[in-house]
Amino acid sequence: MPAERLLSDLLRDDLGLTGTKIGCGVGVCGACTVLVDDVPVTSCLLLAAQAEGRSIRTIEGIADGDRLTALQRAFITEGGFQCGICTPGQIVSATALLERSAHPAEGEIRDWMKGNLCRCTGYYGILRAVRAAAEASA
């Protein structure tokens, strides 16, 4: 693998895991968010070599086969997406949040999710979905 290969390109082009999206390519939008050792990172700014030997989770690895997680179901029931381009990044980010903090305060949700831009929903549906998923795990 060439040293200049980005993790986002490795996932999408070499491994065919196209669930990870490229929005801006400059670290701003969050569409390319994946988890490296359970922490959300910007795969469009991470060299694939930097992730060597570490565990990588993409949107493809969030659901258990066809069984969606409570968070994914909440994105559907709460209207957490429209066009869907930002959704993998939103779900991957929120998954990491709920794994760290099962019942995050409102401010914590907003701060954590502010790195994932959405041009469709106006964010309220996304916030409702994260809150609903946290409540469902009570």
Add this chain to the structure above:
Amino acid sequence: MIAPFELVRAGSLAEALELLESDPEAHVLAGGTALVLLMKQGLLRPSRLIDIGGLAELRGIRMNGDLRIGALTTHLEAERSALVRRHCPALASCFGTVATVRIRAQGTVGGNLAHADPAQDPPPMLVALGAVAVLESGAGRREVPMEDLFVDVFETSIGPGELLREIVVPPLAEGARATYVKFLPRTEDDYATVSVGAVLRVDADGRCADVRVALGSVGPTPVRARRVESALRGERVTPARLREAAMLVREEVDPIADARGSAAYKREMAGVWTERALRALLP
């Protein structure tokens, strides 16, 4: 997109220093959020990167009277660290305002400083706190006060063959209070229009015993507001005197016009936000 380069992974600090010494043109890769972006945009074309990401000795936070933050500690780790929060809550919350959680989880405290982007959050806070950068090279170790680390936009006093190893933050003096504020008129994840790190100690009879103020985003490096400081030191700090002193910062900053405002506007806002920061520190 990124021009080809050679990636060499350092297995130890000693090896990293050897690699740096043998190739002064090489760039150091830590978290990569800034470096990879510059390479992606074609602004930087290093032929070789030395990846120090795996060096455990540069990671982690310790306390020995002073707070010592390893250069490879991520912003997220520093923001959440109980040691940092106890030592200086304002510093923890300053780390927590850097960009977004994804960037904080990947970008390192040392990488942020070595990048020397004048719009970053930790530099002015660390200057105000009187922090010190510990640099290591084959020739040994030296300590540089944070305000001397920054030379110009994207330029530091880290010499060829030197690596930023850790930063040392002294404890606040008894009775001193610190804060970091940033003015974000556009979006929450934007660079600040102006930011202010400040430390103030007011003694029992209401006089300013000590004060340090530094600003971000309004000059090529963090700007230490020395006129503001000397106008306050030893004086009784009334709201009126504070305001008068804060406005002196307008003559000290050197902002450039961009999408976040004209130079004149930023100069004005530097005064307003310096006053707000100091006022928040009054007992």
